[in-house]
Amino acid sequence: MSVGDKIATRASYGNALAELGKEKTDFVVLDADLAAATQTGIFKKAFPDRHIDCGIAEGNMMGIAAGIATTGKVAFASTFAMFAAGRAFEQVRNSIGYPHLNVKIGATHAGVSVGEDGASHQCNEDLALMRTIPGMTIINPADDTEARAAVFAAYETDGPVYMRFGRMAVPVINDPDTYKFEVGKGVEMRSGSDVTIIATGICVSSALEAAEKLSKDGIDARVINIHTIKPIDKDIIIKAAKETKMIFTAEEHSVIGGLGGAVCEVLSENCPAKVKRIGMYDVFGESGPAAELIKKYGLDGDGIADTVKKSL
Numbered sequence: 156m157s158v159g160d161k162i163a164t165r166a167s168y169g170n171a172l173a174e175l176g177k178e179k180t181d182f183v184v185l186d187a188d189l190a191a192a193t194q195t196g197i198f199k200k201a202f203p204d205r206h207i208d209c210g211i212a213e214g215n216m217m218g219i220a221a222g223i224a225t226t227g228k229v230a231f232a233s234t235f236a237m238f239a240a241g242r243a244f245e246q247v248r249n250s251i252g253y254p255h256l257n258v259k260i261g262a263t264h265a266g267v268s269v270g271e272d273g274a275s276h277q278c279n280e281d282l283a284l285m286r287t288i289p290g291m292t293i294i295n296p297a298d299d300t301e302a303r304a305a306v307f308a309a310y311e312t313d314g315p316v317y318m319r320f321g322r323m324a325v326p327v328i329n330d331p332d333t334y335k336f337e338v339g340k341g342v343e344m345r346s347g348s349d350v351t352i353i354a355t356g357i358c359v360s361s362a363l364e365a366a367e368k369l370s371k372d373g374i375d376a377r378v379i380n381i382h383t384i385k386p387i388d389k390d391i392i393i394k395a396a397k398e399t400k401m402i403f404t405a406e407e408h409s410v411i412g413g414l415g416g417a418v419c420e421v422l423s424e425n426c427p428a429k430v431k432r433i434g435m436y437d438v439f440g441e442s443g444p445a446a447e448l449i450k451k452y453g454l455d456g457d458g459i460a461d462t463v464k465k466s467l
Contacts, residue, residue, distance in 0.1 A: 156299045156331065161324040164357075165263040167302035168320045169194025172231060172261075173201045175307060180205075182229035182310065185220050187213045193233045193263045213238040217246035217258070224256035229310055232258055236265035236319060240281035251315050252288040259309045259316045266407035267435070267452060268323040268357060270445035277440035283412025285317040286385050292338060293384040295319040295414075297359035300329035301382055304336035312338055321407075323445040325357045341388035347377030350463060351395040351402050355381045355414045358405040358433075361449075364456025365405075369463055376463065384414060389421050396428035401466065403431050405459050407449070410434040431466045433459055 156162055172184055176198055185207045190196040199206035209216035213234050220230035232239070239262040240247070251258045262281060269277045285293050292312055296302035302320060309316040328344070344359065345366050354362035359380045366376040377399055379391055396402055402422070404415040415432030422428050433453060440448065449455050453462060 156327050158327050158330055160327050162299045162327065163322055163324045164296055164299065164302040164320040165192070165194050165322060167299040168261050168263065168306060168318070169197035171303040171306035172198040174303070175310060176202045176205065179310065181227070182231060183207060183223055184231045185209055185216050185233065187211055187216050187234040187238065189234055193261065195233045195261070213243040214246045217243045218250050220258045221250040221254070221256050224258050229257045229259065231261055233261040233263070235276060236262035236278035236281045237276050240284045240317070241278060244284055248288050252291055255290050255314045257314065259318065261318050261320065263320040264322045265319045266321060266357070267440040267448040268321050268407060268445040270322065270448065271442050273442035274439040279407070279409045279435045279440060280412070281319065282384055282408050282414070283416070286412060286417065290314050291385060292316045294338070294382055295356040295384055296382050297356060297380055298325055298327045298329055300327055300331045300334050301336060304334065305382070308336055308338050319356060321357055323357065326360045328360050328363065339383045339386045339388060341391040342380040342382070343377065343391065344380050345376070345378040347375040347399065349375040349400055350467070351377040351379060351399045352405060352459065352463070353379045353381055353392065353395070353402060353414065353418055354405040355384065357407055358454055361454055361456045361459055362405050365459035365463065368456060368460040372464065374463065374467070381414060384417060387417050387421060389425065392418055392421050393426045396422055396426045401429045401431065403433060403459070403463055403466070405433040405454065407454055408434055410436055431462065433462050
């Protein structure tokens, strides 16, 4: 893939697992009867003996992954975000988080961009849920380049990791030849002195679009990509608060407990600043085309730009 192309990060997940499988032999991939959707089928085709289909039993899958991790192997447990963070929360907390095991959770189909599957499958609460588990690393990549890098980084990270991937194809915004991924480090995608838009996941490309639109109105917007929600990069957030007039956060997730909540926690304790959160405001999603839902909830470039202008 090259900059400008579009690909869903769930596909990036499947491709990265297959690539990692060529280099490392000490990990197993598990799925809950969704290998075609989560794209772990790519790994299964290449390494059938290292792929386990656990059936529609997500809690059981997390327990199996935990057991595998106790043998010294790394386990990648894959399913939809609604099932990984929602249905299996207790097993993730007690069987994986509590003993701090090397289980890497690949949660696909997150947020309203799941589209026609509707509110029951559009998990807008997973980041908040996973943030509460002590020692859990949380990564929400913005594009194919970052998603692939995140899988390799998750393998090397000690302890449990929650990775969030999307169903909808999104633009590649990071150059695969030069991009360097570092867990816990935010990335300044665009400089700016008036306001800062801190975004995560698919909203990073929307934030960059918004910044271009705002520049035409004389508003110089800085854009920061926070791919690691936990541990979050406090330094880049505090620096932005000191250097720009206002902070905006953009996420395909509830504004409660996700990126917006995390940024507000950092600033309230270290550098009080005015923050406007852009995301899902205490509502469930709905069935509809992904692009139209992203637009309806103000998560596209136009929506973010309009929120910034109205707030200023």
